[in-house]
Amino acid sequence: MSGIRxxxxxxxxxxxxxxxAALAQWKPERAVEIIAPSGPGGTTDRTARVVxxxxxxxxxxDVPVNVVNKPGGSGTIGLTYLNQHPGDGHYMIxxxxxxxxxxxxxxxxYNHTAFSPLAMLFEEYLAVTVRADSPIKSGRDLVEMLKKxxxxxxxxxxxxxxxxxxxxxxxCLRAGGVDIRKLRAVVFPGGxxxxxxxxxxxxxxxxxxxxxxIGQMRDGKLRVLAISSPKRMxxxxxxxxxxxxxxxxxxxxxxxxxxxxxxxxxxxxxxWDKVFAAMAAxxxxxxxxxxxxxxxxxxxxRDAKRRLDEEFxxxxxxxxxxxxAKLK
Numbered sequence: 666m667s668g669i670r671x672x673x674x675x676x677x678x679x680x681x682x683x684x685x686a687a688l689a690q691w692k693p694e695r696a697v698e699i700i701a702p703s704g705p706g707g708t709t710d711r712t713a714r715v716v717x718x719x720x721x722x723x724x725x726x727d728v729p730v731n732v733v734n735k736p737g738g739s740g741t742i743g744l745t746y747l748n749q750h751p752g753d754g755h756y757m758i759x760x761x762x763x764x765x766x767x768x769x770x771x772x773x774x775y776n777h778t779a780f781s782p783l784a785m786l787f788e789e790y791l792a793v794t795v796r797a798d799s800p801i802k803s804g805r806d807l808v809e810m811l812k813k814x815x816x817x818x819x820x821x822x823x824x825x826x827x828x829x830x831x832x833x834x835x836x837c838l839r840a841g842g843v844d845i846r847k848l849r850a851v852v853f854p855g856g857x858x859x860x861x862x863x864x865x866x867x868x869x870x871x872x873x874x875x876x877x878x879i880g881q882m883r884d885g886k887l888r889v890l891a892i893s894s895p896k897r898m899x900x901x902x903x904x905x906x907x908x909x910x911x912x913x914x915x916x917x918x919x920x921x922x923x924x925x926x927x928x929x930x931x932x933x934x935x936x937w938d939k940v941f942a943a944m945a946a947x948x949x950x951x952x953x954x955x956x957x958x959x960x961x962x963x964x965x966x967r968d969a970k971r972r973l974d975e976e977f978x979x980x981x982x983x984x985x986x987x988x989x990a991k992l993k
Contacts (some may be wrong), residue, residue, distance in 0.1 A: 691932035693755050696729045698715070699923075700758040702743025703824050704736040706857025708874040712921045713759045715953050716786075718942065723938050723947060736854045738765060739825030741773045748779065750926045754933035754958055757783060757970055762829040765977050767982050770827040770992030774789060775979060781865035781929035782969040784941040785922040787959035789874050789896035791833050799870075799886050804891030805911045807870065808841035816896075821859035821868040822850045823982060824929070827989050828920035830856075831981065833893050834872040837908045840915035845987055874919070875902060876957035891919045920962060922969055936964050939964040941965075 675952070683891045684803055697720075701713035710732075717730045735743035740763035750756040768776035793804060800816070804840050808819050822831045840993040851868050853859045863871045864886060871878075878902055881887040891908045892898060895916040898905070923941065925933070944950055945963040954961055964972060973975035 668822065668911050669957070689937050691754070691930070693726060693728045695755060696731055697726060699730060699732050700743045700747055700756065701732055701734045701866040702736065702740040702758060702761070703855040704764065704858060705734060705855070707823060707877055708859075708919075708921065709759050709761060710734065710822075710855060711876065711957065716759075716923070717768055717949075718764060718946050719850055719947055719949055719953075720740045720940065722949070722982050723943075730948055736824075738769055739772055739852070741880035744773065744775075744780075747924070747926050748775075751832045752928035752930070753926060754929055754936065757923050757925045757937070760924040761824075762832070762919065762976070762980065763825055764924065765973065765980050766827040766829075766832065766984065769977075769992050770979050770989045772825070777902065777924070777973040779927050781925040781927060781934060781951075781966075782973055783925050783934065783966050785920060785944075785962050785964040785969045786941075786945070787921055787954060787971055788914075789919045789921065789959055790892055790898065791830060791872050791919060792875050792878065792889045792893075792902075793834065793837075793891045794860075794863065794873060794878055794882075794887050794889050795869065795958040796866070796869050796900075799888065801870070801890065803911060804906065804913065805817050807890055807950040808838065808843060808911075809912060810986075811838060811843040811848070812841070815844045816849050819849045819851060821862045821873075822852045823859050823873065826850060827853060827980075827984055830859075833919060834919040834985065836894055837891070837913055837915045837918040839987075840908070840912040860887070874958075876959070876977055879958075892926050900956065902960070907921060918960075921959075922973075923962075937963050 699713045701710045703709040713732045720726050720730045747758045764777045767773045840843045856873045859871040860878045862868045889905045
């Protein structure tokens with residue numbers, strides 16, 4: 666028995682050594698694609714380009730890292746394209762809440778569990794914004810107007826109903842006593858498109874990331890009514906009130922992360938864990954967070970999966986309450 670036990674121990678050690686070697690040896694052998702499931706401009710596209718630029722600049726990956734835009738279908742075109750490459754660690758997507766909410770509201774038959782979470786990157790709080798000449802002067806003004814007539818203003822939303830930009834807006838307005846089931850919302854393919862729409866007078870209000878409209882705000886073309894953060898932001902937005910500052914007891918955020926296609930191996934996930942941890946530690950990434958008003962929320966693949974699982978349940982509850990959920 667002792668001989669058999671010894672043989673098993675030797676075999677186990679060999680297998681473990683081989684597994685460890687495989688884990689350490691995997692790396693991309695050709696160019697990597699980061700998919701932005703939106704059009705050019707906006708937070709999702711910018712995230713993809715910032716990540717690619719840092720990975721390339723610091724040679725955190727030995728092969729080129731390229732960005733490919735796959736807009737449309739409320740993000741589902743990008744997700745579908747990603748999962749046409751199962752088990753291939755050369756493809757990944759900038760993950761948004763669309764991978765969760767689109768399944769809950771019935772737009773796609775799969776959710777985040779059909780992919781391989783790689784990292785959470787940051788939290789993004791959203792700004793309810795109007796043209797500088799809008800008669801709506803504050804978040805409180807907007808709430809009172811909508812309480813009287815929920816259809817008195819049109820809202821630009823990217824990139825889908827039930828997504829983060831939409832749900833964040835609904836969460837805050839609902840807390841203010843607005844009948845959110847009657848709001849008028851127009852969907853655009855990205856944050857830049859919503860900003861263009863409000864500047865052109867095609868919609869009255871947009872709910873978008875701070876980095877998407879700061880240039881126009883500095884130029885005096887746009888005015889922020891409220892920010893969905895629990896406390897005031899920094900820089901140009903230091904004097905902009907939160908919803909809580911205006912008597913609306915709510916805050917809510919969007920986020921961005923990275924997901925690979927289904928079926929990635931432990932070795933592939935471990936490789937990208939190492940890469941994204943190194944990227945998140947660079948001063949350039951920290952500068953991007955500061956300049957884009959993104960709040961650091963880095964988490965590795967394991968913790969990202971846990972976060973997605975929790976968020977799925979939270980979104981399901983919210984979207985069920987407002988009548989958008991199709992899941993039982």
